[in-house]
Amino acid sequence: MHFRPAVDGDLDRLLGCVVDESVSWAHPERLLSFLESGNYRYDHIWLALDEDSGEVLARAVWWGFPGGEPYALDCVYVHPSVPDRVATAAELLERAHAAFGARPAYHVFLTGDWREDPKALAGLAWRREAVARAGLTDELERLRFAWTSDEAVPEPSGRLVLRGDDDDEVFAEAFRRVAEGTLDHATRLALRATDPLAQARQDVAEYRQMPGDRSWWRLAYSAADGSLVGVALPSANNAGPVVGYLGVVPEHRGNGYVDDLLAEITRFHAERGVQRVVADTDRGNIPMARAFERAGYRVFAVRLVLSAAPDA
Numbered sequence: 001m002h003f004r005p006a007v008d009g010d011l012d013r014l015l016g017c018v019v020d021e022s023v024s025w026a027h028p029e030r031l032l033s034f035l036e037s038g039n040y041r042y043d044h045i046w047l048a049l050d051e052d053s054g055e056v057l058a059r060a061v062w063w064g065f066p067g068g069e070p071y072a073l074d075c076v077y078v079h080p081s082v083p084d085r086v087a088t089a090a091e092l093l094e095r096a097h098a099a100f101g102a103r104p105a106y107h108v109f110l111t112g113d114w115r116e117d118p119k120a121l122a123g124l125a126w127r128r129e130a131v132a133r134a135g136l137t138d139e140l141e142r143l144r145f146a147w148t149s150d151e152a153v154p155e156p157s158g159r160l161v162l163r164g165d166d167d168d169e170v171f172a173e174a175f176r177r178v179a180e181g182t183l184d185h186a187t188r189l190a191l192r193a194t195d196p197l198a199q200a201r202q203d204v205a206e207y208r209q210m211p212g213d214r215s216w217w218r219l220a221y222s223a224a225d226g227s228l229v230g231v232a233l234p235s236a237n238n239a240g241p242v243v244g245y246l247g248v249v250p251e252h253r254g255n256g257y258v259d260d261l262l263a264e265i266t267r268f269h270a271e272r273g274v275q276r277v278v279a280d281t282d283r284g285n286i287p288m289a290r291a292f293e294r295a296g297y298r299v300f301a302v303r304l305v306l307s308a309a310p311d312a
């Protein structure tokens with residue numbers, strides 16, 4: 001078997017890979033549109049080829065922001081004829097990780113009831129084992145919520161005054177405060193390794209790379225005393241409008257402000273004529289998940305994130 005990154009001339013080979021299992025995959029339409037947008041790049045796709053026929057025996061596809069490093073592993077495919085799919089996929093990933101100098105997390109999209117779905121469990125089982133061998137052993141389940149325009153558009157509560165600010169440093173400082181005591185797994189891990197303000201600046205930079213408009217971002221202040229309550233960042237990703245980010249500073253938690261901030265974001269999108277707003281949150285971030293349910297958001301899928309253990 002010959003392992004190498006893909007090149008322009010591989011397009012037909014890449015389009016010929018078909019995943020007939022109940023897990024998300026880089027299907028031809030996705031492949032073509034992301035190669036065009038720059039979210040996929042040939043050098044961020046790795047192949048294992050049959051030495052004689054040149055056929056694709058395995059393929060791994062990473063997603064990234066255009067012009068950026070590989071951000072997330074999006075698809076792992078091994079042809080069903082390969083006797084040891086786990087070993088082949090693991091070797092492909094290890095070689096790519098060595099070339100990238102990083103081990104980006106694997107994001108698998110599943111239905112909400114994947115634990116009861118034998119096809120999804122089977123499709124996931126060998127992939128999970130392969131990525132674990134390549135060092136991605138940490139598992140996080142993120143619930144994917146969606147609001148659709150047949151739900152009511154929430155009215156403002158009047159408890160908050162919202163303002164934009166062109167200065168990223170103002171948002172970085174607000175992000176830093178909101179991240180204190182967060183229940184979000186990725187932020188908690190990042191804060192173990194990074195200074196809180198540096199971490200907040202990285203998050204701001206990441207949200208700036210999203211297709212949503214920077215001018216949509218809002219800081220929320222208490223209408224009663226003018227103190228900072230939190231942030232609300234309606235945004236968008238490749239697939240459409242998203243909640244983006246919201247958070248409440250520790251001293252204002254427990255007063256239901258999460259509902260006001262989420263309502264603000266939902267209303268903002270609804271007023272622009274948006275039909276569907278999507279949001280992800282960790283299964284363990286109970287206050288956030290409950291707020292989505294109260295606001296008429298429904299779980300439509302799960303994003304399983306398999307990543308390198310923090311000290312690995």
Ligand SMILES: CC(C)(COP(=O)(O)OP(=O)(O)OC[C@H]1O[C@@H](n2cnc3c(N)ncnc32)[C@H](O)[C@@H]1OP(=O)(O)O)[C@@H](O)C(=O)NCCC(=O)NCCS
Pocket residue numbers: 178179181182183184245246247248249252253254255256257258259280281282285287288291
């Ligand atoms: C999630 C978050 C917005 C909830 O805000 P909130 O306005 O305090 O939410 P609620 O008022 O509905 O809180 C419900 C309960 O959860 C508790 N709670 C809220 N956030 C908590 C936290 N980070 N840690 C522990 N408990 C928390 C509240 O104290 C309250 O408890 P009570 O019912 O005993 O009074 C807030 O925790 C936060 O900003 N977290 C960091 C950022 C984040 O996770 N954003 C979502 C990313 S998708």
